[in-house]
Amino acid sequence: xxxxxxxxxxxxxxxxxxxxxxxxxxxxxxxxxxxxxxxxxxxxxxxxxxxxxxxxxxxxxxxxxxxxxxxxxxxxxxxxxxxxxxxxxxxxxxxxxxxxxxxxxxxxxxxxxxxxxxxxxxxxxxxxxxxxxxxxxxxxxxxxxxxxxxxxxxxxxxxxxxxxxxxxxxxxxxxxxxxxxxxxxxxxxxxxxxxxxxxxxxxxxxxxxx
Ligand code: AMP
Numbered sequence: 001x002x003x004x005x006x007x008x009x010x011x012x013x014x015x016x017x018x019x020x021x022x023x024x025x026x027x028x029x030x031x032x033x034x035x036x037x038x039x040x041x042x043x044x045x046x047x048x049x050x051x052x053x054x055x056x057x058x059x060x061x062x063x064x065x066x067x068x069x070x071x072x073x074x075x076x077x078x079x080x081x082x083x084x085x086x087x088x089x090x091x092x093x094x095x096x097x098x099x100x101x102x103x104x105x106x107x108x109x110x111x112x113x114x115x116x117x118x119x120x121x122x123x124x125x126x127x128x129x130x131x132x133x134x135x136x137x138x139x140x141x142x143x144x145x146x147x148x149x150x151x152x153x154x155x156x157x158x159x160x161x162x163x164x165x166x167x168x169x170x171x172x173x174x175x176x177x178x179x180x181x182x183x184x185x186x187x188x189x190x191x192x193x194x195x196x197x198x199x200x201x202x203x204x205x206x207x208x209x210x
Pocket of ligand 1 (some may be wrong): 032035056061
């Protein structure tokens with residue numbers, strides 16, 4: 001099964017992608033995690049991406065497409081299946097993905113809908129684990145998953161959060177229609193706790209897959 005998760009920053013894409021990948025045995029590829037890993041390693045791509053990410057704007061298509069498609073090509077996705085998280089974020093990226101995947105492209109785009117005030121509340125109160133990237137609420141001291149150190153992402157300050165939501169509205173939200181037109185869009189209400197959203201996603205996937 002080839003899936004991707006669509007949703008605004010703070011909609012819970014990353015958390016749900018990991019859960020679905022674990023549940024269905026899919027390979028999980030998160031473009032934001034790949035970019036942060038490049039930054040930690042100080043690669044040329046990491047340095048180029050840093051300025052865009054801190055401002056909350058998108059890293060240029062050609063850089064992200066090359067990075068993600070190289071990773072997709074190096075994993076045995078046709079055998080295990082795949083879930084993409086944070087990619088594509090533009091129509092150009094979606095077209096590059098369609099071109100790069102064998103067959104008919106992805107099977108489903110899972111769209112997690114969360115109202116904007118809730119996105120702002122979640123992201124400005126969020127800490128992330130340096131080791132496993134799991135999100136936590138401010139006030140927590142170590143990661144509940146792996147004991148790793150928690151920190152506030154550079155792009156989770158209020159100014160960058162607002163910018164990221166605006167960028168999502170302008171550049172990423174058109175993908176909802178793009179996948180709806182192809183009959184591949186599955187929409188889930190994300191304004192619930194993690195377990196409820198996970199159960200809804202798994203249930204809807206089982207419905208569509210059988
Ligand atoms: P995320 O971890 O998915 O919230 O991504 C963090 C930041 O990484 C975004 O605000 C963008 O600056 C950059 N980024 C991640 N994925 C993409 C993408 N598909 N296209 C362009 N920029 C991206």
